Amino acid sequence: MSELQPADFETADYRSVLRRLTTLDADAADLRAEARRWHDGRVAAADQAVREADEGLAGAARAAEQAQRDLERVDARALGLWAEYVHKVGPVAERYGRTMPAASIPRQRGDRNAEDYLEEVAAKVKYIPPQQPLNFGVKALFALFGLVSGLLAGLVFHALREAAGNERTGTWRDALPVVALVVFLACPVLAVVAAKKVADRRQVGLDAATVATVLITGLVTGGLVLAAIGL
Numbered sequence: 001m002s003e004l005q006p007a008d009f010e011t012a013d014y015r016s017v018l019r020r021l022t023t024l025d026a027d028a029a030d031l032r033a034e035a036r037r038w039h040d041g042r043v044a045a046a047d048q049a050v051r052e053a054d055e056g057l058a059g060a061a062r063a064a065e066q067a068q069r070d071l072e073r074v075d076a077r078a079l080g081l082w083a084e085y086v087h088k089v090g091p092v093a094e095r096y097g098r099t100m101p102a103a104s105i106p107r108q109r110g111d112r113n114a115e116d117y118l119e120e121v122a123a124k125v126k127y128i129p130p131q132q133p134l135n136f137g138v139k140a141l142f143a144l145f146g147l148v149s150g151l152l153a154g155l156v157f158h159a160l161r162e163a164a165g166n167e168r169t170g171t172w173r174d175a176l177p178v179v180a181l182v183v184f185l186a187c188p189v190l191a192v193v194a195a196k197k198v199a200d201r202r203q204v205g206l207d208a209a210t211v212a213t214v215l216i217t218g219l220v221t222g223g224l225v226l227a228a229i230g231l
Contacts (some may be wrong), residue, residue, distance in 0.1 A: 074115075074118065077118050078118065078121075081118065081121050081122055082100040082101075084125050085125050088125065138198075138199075138204060141198065142195045142198075142210055142213065142214050143213060145191040145192075145195050145214055146191050146213065146215065146216070146218040146221065147217055147221050148191070149191035149218040149222075150187070150217060150218040150219065150221020150222040150223075150225065151221060151222070152187050153184045153185075153186075153188065153218060153221075153222035154221070154222040154224070154225025154226045154229070155225060156183050156184070157180045157181070157183060157222065158225070158229050160179055161177060187218060187222070188214065188215045188217075189215070191214050191215075191218050192211055192214050192215060195210070195214050
C-alpha cells in the first residue's frame, strides 16, 4: 500500500496517484472481507450461545420433570409409611394430626437424601419392641380384674334372677335368667379384654396361662358370691 496521504496528491506525480488509486479496490476488498469475517464470527458465537441456552433449558426441564417424579414417589412412600404407622399405633398418632404431617427439612442433613430418611422411618415403623415378662405386680393386677369381674357377675346374676322371680309371666321377665347367665359368663371375658389393653400399654405378653387365670378367677369368684348370697 502506498504511503501517500490526501494532501500529497497536490505534489505527487501522475504515476504515484495512479498507483495509489489502483490499490484502493484491493484495500476495500480486504476491509469488506474482514468485516464479513467479524460478522460471521459474531453470528456463529450468537448461534452457539443460543444452542447452549436451548440445551440448558431442555436439561432444566428434564431435571424439573425428574424432580417432580421423585417428589411424587417420595410423597407416596411417606403416605404409605404414615398409614402403616397409624395402623400400628392407633389413636396415639392423632397427636400429630389426623392427616400426614407436612414435610420438614432436617437441620443436619449432611449428604443424606430423601431415600435415606424414608428407610430410617420404615425401620422405626417396622420395629417391634420386645415384650417384657409378666412381673408379680402385673399378675396381681390381672387377678384383681378376674376378682372384680366375678363379684360383678355374681351380683348382677343374682339381681336379674331375683327380678325374674320363680313364676312365668309371659313377658320379657321370663328371659331374665338367660340374660343373667350371659352376663355372668361375659364379665370374666370383659376382664380378659381389659387385661389385654393393660398388657398392650405396658408392652408385656399376655399368655394363655394368664388368660385362664383371669377367666377362672372371675368364674370362681362369681360362684362364691352366688353361694354366699344363697347361704
